[in-house]
Amino acid sequence: MNSIMNGLSIFLLLSFAFTIKADLPGVFNVKKYGAKSDGSSDISQALLSAWKEACAATGSTIVFIQKGDYALRQVDLVGPCKGDITFKLEGTLKAPTNPGDLGGDCWVRFRDVDGLKVSGGGTFDGQGEVAWKQNNCAKTANCKALPMNIRFDFVTNAMIQDITSLDSKNFHINVMGCKNITFKHVTITAPEDSANTDGIHMGRCNGVNIIDTNIGTGDDCISIGDGSQQVTISGVTCGPGHGISVGSLGKYKNEEPVVGIFVKSCQITGTSNGVRIKSWPGMYAGTASDIHFEDITMKNVSNPVLIDQTYCPWGQCNEKATSNVKLSEISFKRIKGTSATALAVKLACSRTLPCEKVELGDIDLTYSGNEGPAKSECTNIKPIVSGKLNPPGC
Ligand SMILES: *[C@@H]1O[C@H](CO)[C@@H](O)[C@H](O)[C@H]1NC(C)=O
Numbered sequence: 324m325n326s327i328m329n330g331l332s333i334f335l336l337l338s339f340a341f342t343i344k345a346d347l348p349g350v351f352n353v354k355k356y357g358a359k360s361d362g363s364s365d366i367s368q369a370l371l372s373a374w375k376e377a378c379a380a381t382g383s384t385i386v387f388i389q390k391g392d393y394a395l396r397q398v399d400l401v402g403p404c405k406g407d408i409t410f411k412l413e414g415t416l417k418a419p420t421n422p423g424d425l426g427g428d429c430w431v432r433f434r435d436v437d438g439l440k441v442s443g444g445g446t447f448d449g450q451g452e453v454a455w456k457q458n459n460c461a462k463t464a465n466c467k468a469l470p471m472n473i474r475f476d477f478v479t480n481a482m483i484q485d486i487t488s489l490d491s492k493n494f495h496i497n498v499m500g501c502k503n504i505t506f507k508h509v510t511i512t513a514p515e516d517s518a519n520t521d522g523i524h525m526g527r528c529n530g531v532n533i534i535d536t537n538i539g540t541g542d543d544c545i546s547i548g549d550g551s552q553q554v555t556i557s558g559v560t561c562g563p564g565h566g567i568s569v570g571s572l573g574k575y576k577n578e579e580p581v582v583g584i585f586v587k588s589c590q591i592t593g594t595s596n597g598v599r600i601k602s603w604p605g606m607y608a609g610t611a612s613d614i615h616f617e618d619i620t621m622k623n624v625s626n627p628v629l630i631d632q633t634y635c636p637w638g639q640c641n642e643k644a645t646s647n648v649k650l651s652e653i654s655f656k657r658i659k660g661t662s663a664t665a666l667a668v669k670l671a672c673s674r675t676l677p678c679e680k681v682e683l684g685d686i687d688l689t690y691s692g693n694e695g696p697a698k699s700e701c702t703n704i705k706p707i708v709s710g711k712l713n714p715p716g717c
Pocket residue numbers: 479480481482503504505
């Protein structure tokens with residue numbers, strides 16, 4: 324009798340354990356709303372219904388996508404929500420391969436949500452390969468922007484953790500108008516030759532943290548646009564890609580100041596740039612200040628330390644004009660490793676607005692190619708130097 328009872332209670336316990344995730348109050352499993360994990364049935368209606376009900380419920384809610392492959396078209400996951408909402412993705416979401424099937428400028432958008440959590444170990448697969456071939460932005464300034472994988476617009480007090488963004492058609496993650504948003508253990512992957520696939524781009528945000536995150540992509544691993552304030556980046560590995568960049572700045576009218584950027588303990592490998600600040604010549608005014616790069620390890624990086632106020636890709640501006648963006652209070656400290664070119668430190672500032680209060684301290688960058696030892700070059704700037712500098716300061 325006892326053993327039968329035990330067997331029964333174990334059975335009940337087990338079956339409870341297996342269904343708990345899907346059926347607990349507060350859990351909105353997309354499968355209950357008709358989503359199929361066959362990799363081809365579009366789940367956007369099921370996801371939108373689950374989100375809508377979760378968002379309208381009080382307390383902590385979870386929109387849950389179990390393991391499996393799901394096809395998903397464009398969705399806007401919009402707040403404000405009544406309680407704290409978690410988007411728990413264990414499975415893999417797959418975007419349509421044809422960018423025309425997405426419309427708009429992004430695939431998955433979170434907007435106006437306070438207290439958002441995204442987690443679960445799952446993947447947003449942008450399936451960008453077809454789209455990359457259509458990207459003509461290197462040839463024409465008026466190219467049509469391809470859709471990004473994920474947008475966070477006006478999201479506050481958010482934690483984005485343990486997810487992967489794969490092969491986005493354009494930027495992987497775009498963070499706009501957010502306050503207090505943290506990315507932790509995020510993985511971003513796209514091939515080195517996929518154009519404009521920036522890892523995380525931000526603008527007009529206050530309080531962005533990117534921690535222990537791995538990014539390998541075809542453009543900037545992280546790019547910090549105008550109006551970014553109080554940004555902390557640490558424990559990030561970057562490569563392949565174009566490095567960690569502030570900018571580009573000065574391309575548009577009425578850009579807001581960049582203030583308070585702290586990049587520390589990062590490893591950058593095999594990229595075309597390491598840590599960089601870039602602004603367009605001959606264009607609009609702006610400022611960037613209080614920017615600090617510390618304890619960065621470079622491995623075979625082409626331009627490890629770079630201020631480039633003559634940034635003008637694809638000849639889209641007057642390269643002889645001067646940048647109207649003022650740079651000040653910037654430091655590069657304890658930057659070590661190997662450069663893939665002899666010019667390891669290049670600080671090219673604006674002729675009309677020279678850089679001010681730029682500090683170089685304890686730099687040790689070596690170059691082992693056949694162009695001689697590593698060197699540095701400075702224009703329109705007199706850096707403040709401290710500690711040992713290799714290459715010597717200029
Ligand atoms: C920032 O957001 C986190 C959630 O990720 C929250 O725990 C924390 O309290 C928020 N900080 C502030 C100052 O509101």
